[in-house]
Amino acid sequence: MPVNAEKEITKLWKTLQGAQGEICNTYYRWRDFAVEMAGENADPMEIGLKAAEAFGLYIGKGLLPRLNLLKGDEAFLGMVAKQLAGAWANEGAAVRVEPGEKPTEAMIRCDRDPWPTAAKTFGVPMEEVAQAREKMFQAMLVDVSLFFNRKLSIEMLKAIPRGEGEWVFKLSLDQ
């Protein structure tokens, strides 16, 4: 059959990378616009974090149909961790989920992330990139916690934009 698999996959791969890059670029273009509209007295970091929170709330709502309590709380925690990691991976990050020290904890690790690079292009401070990621994850958990009546929390332990080499988040199901 006249299908050149390598060519087809390469085409697809490039398109995917392009689309993922556009996610970051579009976000920061809108950020620039919002900062400009907000005026000189506005704090760009505050705007960025507010946007991250809004994005997180919206994405978190979308997780509700994909989660359930059928296999118990630990399995539920694992599902949530995978959903957070999956959402990040869709944006182009290399993310994995690992068990935490306790059954009620899961670790989300990322060692490749396009966001800091894109932020640098747009002159966004690295600390905002770090805090925005944490804020977005926290916001994603709001509706999930409320809907399933479970207390979920997430804590940022390391961040690439802080020069720590990798991102590490600890997701916890509080008893």
Add this chain to the structure above:
Amino acid sequence: MAKQIFEWDYSSYPGAKKYPHLFTPIQIGNLIVPNRIKYAATEDNLNQHDGFVTDADVEYMRRRAEGVVGGLCFMQGVYMDEARKGQGYVGQAACWDDKFIPGLKKLADAIHSQKAVAGFQLMDCGRVGAVEVPVGHGPSAVPQRLRIFKPMAEMTNAEVKEMVKQHVDAAKRGIEAGFDVMEISGIVGYLISNFISSYTNRRTDEYGGDIRGRMQAVVEIIQGVKEAVGPDVPVGIRLCSEELLDDVGGNTPEESMQSYQISEEAGVDYISCTLGWQESIYPVISRDIPQGNWLYLAKRAKEHVKIPIQMAYRIFLPTFPEEAIAKGELDIWEMCRSMIADPLMPKKVLEGREDEIRHCVACNLCLARLFRDAPMTCYINPVCAHEHDPDFFPKEVAEDDKKEVMIVGAGPAGLECAYVAAQRGHEVHVYDKRDILGGTLNEASKAPYGDEELMTCTNFQKTMCEKFGVEFHLGTEVTDALIEDEAPDTVVLATGPVYSALQGAEEDGKKVVNVLDVLSGKAEVGEKVVVWGNRKPGIGVALKLAKEGKKVTLVGKDKSAGFDINPSFKWRYMIYLRQNGVTAYNDCTIAEVGDGEIVVKTKNGYRFPVQCDTIILTERETNEALKATVQSEGIELYVVGDALVPRNLSSAVHDGYRIGLRI
């Protein structure tokens, strides 16, 4: 002293002899109901958007009231708050003010005009409400899982007490309007069920906590309504016997049975046994669930309470409730969809005309329409929601206008058209090249997950055709010459679709086969199958083969598989495709056909090979055969069903019916 509103004597009817338990009276509270039949409250979106009752709804109800032959006939649940948070449907009737009473009285009068018992239902839609306002209300502000529903605000303690009062006030208005029975709706995610469920009630005041606390508002409503309506009016409640919400921490079945017992203690005179919420991830009433599947829940309810138990939910045939009532496992047979499909269904049972029943095919189109703010319609019953419009009923033609009608094709469109035209007085001849009735339904009904029920449509149409004197010419292929010889006044082409060829893959009965031949078992297929076309015919055959262990790939042009299946049923098919390992490539075409594989091309131009030893053609197109001949002969011509535009069974039936009225 118990009273009976209307006298009925069923002793001379064949149905009463065949189903003696169904046509035996029952006492509910202080009311004697002549039989065990109930049209359960069903939303229809036929009323004004400000809650006033319309003539369309009155006539819709009058027809159902005729159907219950003296039994219980409930109007749709009313919402009771001026703020409209409890309104779940744009055309839902309201009862938050006395100004609604005259309209409601019309409904009660319509039901009474058929000597049926008029039921009134109180229904705050709670979590699935607020259809016209931005925020809904509930016991707790638990987020919505589905974005189509509005965000929730937690009711204050005072608002809960006000909600209880709204129920009591609305009940009084219902009695003033003339209704005989009062019912509280506590099912499928509506407000009362939100209070009862551990999933949605996380309150810490007296209306939350354990099941007794979560039932407190319900108890207050029951007691308040009982007091308001007096001892002569029975008060019932519809309650979930199982919520099917274990994935989100809902009530256990034991808690649900406790809710039944607490309701009985509070004074209800009957319970309608339901199950599942609109948010449940399990199917409950679609065609893939066998009929009678849930009757064990009625039996369990009977073991927990002493008051009468009623139930609907996939009980379409009278044999199920007859047997259950005889065994003491059920008291009253409820119907919703089966009387949407045929409002006179129980009347036909009584009169021994069961073969004239147009059976519901459990597709849930009616629900899909309601959730999308559209008026009720029925997949299989073209008259549904048009009961007020005389133009939707067959009118006899004048002697001079009677025609000789040739209908080509004995599928659902042709047969529907045939009996309606014959009923009006035309001389109707139905031709089909095959020697069986039903057209492609014969094959479609071979698909899994309950599709055999589709043949009930053909059975009904056959009976009606015979009743009205339609002449069948089966095993007769209609040719140009036959049309010229017979020279009918009117020709209706109901020939079904043409199956589209696939470029590079000529149909040979071996490697490339037609969907009908596969479903009927005429064609053999290999182990790796590609189904070309991702609408219902493709999905049906894909699932049939996947269940036989074949590796099936579905390729289709539509953006998502099942474009022609209504959303309330489509989600089931998507799950079945996944469960049976069917890979679906949507928004794709088959670019090339080779030896042992095909090349799939995405809408963006990406290409990839898929191994296969058989290709099944399911794509359809308009059938132009015979049109030119009919037109050249100057004969009146109609084209119906898939021959006009390939669609689904519903379109075939509706096309056929309307053309049957028009000829």
